[in-house]
Amino acid sequence: MGEWEMLLRLVLSGVLGALIGFERRSHSKQAGLRTHFVVAVGSALIMLVSKYGFWDLVGMNSVSLDPSRVAAQVVSGVGFLGAGTIIVEHQFVRGLTTAAGLWATAGIGIAIGAGMYIPGVGATVLIVIGLEIFNKLQKNEVYSIGRANLSEEGINSALDILKNSKMKISNIQVNRHHNKSNKDLEVRITFKVYTRNQNEIKDMMVNLLKIPYVRDVNIE
Incomplete structure (x- = not known):
């Protein structure tokens, strides 16, 4: 195969990867257009090097080639890159979709490098359309992470406010820890708030701060 066709495959692969990256970037995700393009x-x-870079060795005695071996390492290697986009914070996980997108983008690059144009383009179209559709279906599921630091006496009052809130609140977690400065027992309540209404969030923060035992509330 000519080197110009190889270059064409690289360009096409970059364009397809950039499409997925643009979709991720439009939703302010960690890995965007440039990362997916690269x-x-x-x-x-x-994949091109794996498939065509060792033809001069074909036919030599005691030499056997397996083009799939190098490509297989790409799939596992991209896993480390994807892990960098996953954020675990107080048992909440973010970035899984972006990590999966990077993994799929690597697969698309391998397909185009191998000359499988239709599967590569088809996979890109399916991924971009699928992400957009599911983003719209889950647009009401946008959530914020809330944290409230308080003393142990205020746990029940804070939980009552969260339980009786008109907003959807889930993943409520209560963690106890000792304050490093005075070694007093402190409590942190972490939760998810599902709403787009900022006024509702502000009202809940005010209600939590009205509890005498609550030191601070942060929702982001």
């Missing part, structure tokens, strides 16, 4: 082009390049 992953796609790099994967396609590795």
